[in-house]
Amino acid sequence: MRKSSSTNLENELLINGNCGMAYTLDLIGGRWKPSILYKLLKGSTRYSQLRKTMPAVSERILILQLRELESDGVISRTVFPEVPPRVEYQLTDLGKSLEPVLRVLSDWGDANRV
Amino acid sequence: MRKSSSTNLENELLINGNCGMAYTLDLIGGRWKPSILYKLLKGSTRYSQLRKTMPAVSERILILQLRELESDGVISRTVFPEVPPRVEYQLTDLGKSLEPVLRVLSDWGDANRV
DNA sequence: CGCATAACTTACATTTATGTTAGTACTATA
């Protein structure tokens, strides 16, 4: 009989509940999330524009990362009822509050990367 | 014939090379790394002490995370030639320079977690 | 009609991260 919940998931929840650092990292830690957030810091951006600036990501993965950021409340999605469709993504207030966090991460990386 | 390098890895290298934020996140982003770093901010710590404060992690995984932090230059490992053995882990200068980064991540998480 | 466009979705495949269990080397001490 299989375990109803994996130790892996249990540990994730345990750590995120105990450690603010781990919680924050979990929100912004996907492969393409930093790049997405970096773009959105500059303002509302269309899906097609995100794709252009990140040509290496596949559509499925980009959408997945956007959906996760959205369900975590960091970004929001606005659909304009036009044809062809237009969808814009933007930071929520919560997302905007991440700006200093993102900047510190970015600066440290730029200063220390080899 | 298999590809000699996975797109997954290629993308990781690409992003880490372009985005300081992603680079930093990659260094500190393992499951148990935030907890380890948080402990080490308070000073040099024995392996057995780390284990006690993180009872949920298995030995293999803890060692893996420590080895990665070590090979990334964030922590160092000191062996005392005693029996039974004593091994202490401590932040390197690079690791210490992460302190403000870790603090910002921690504070944001504590303030915004539900 | 047939094609183009934007923003997706679906089904499938691979790679990476994480976890489990048991065992090892060394020696002081009982």
Place this chain on the structure above:
DNA sequence: TATAGTACTAACATAAATGTAAGTTATGCG
């Protein structure tokens, strides 16, 4: 001689993240 303590390693197993390729919807335009 047997046991305990410390810091591991090895072999195996599972879960999660990421990637590929093709299809979908809706409509304006030639």
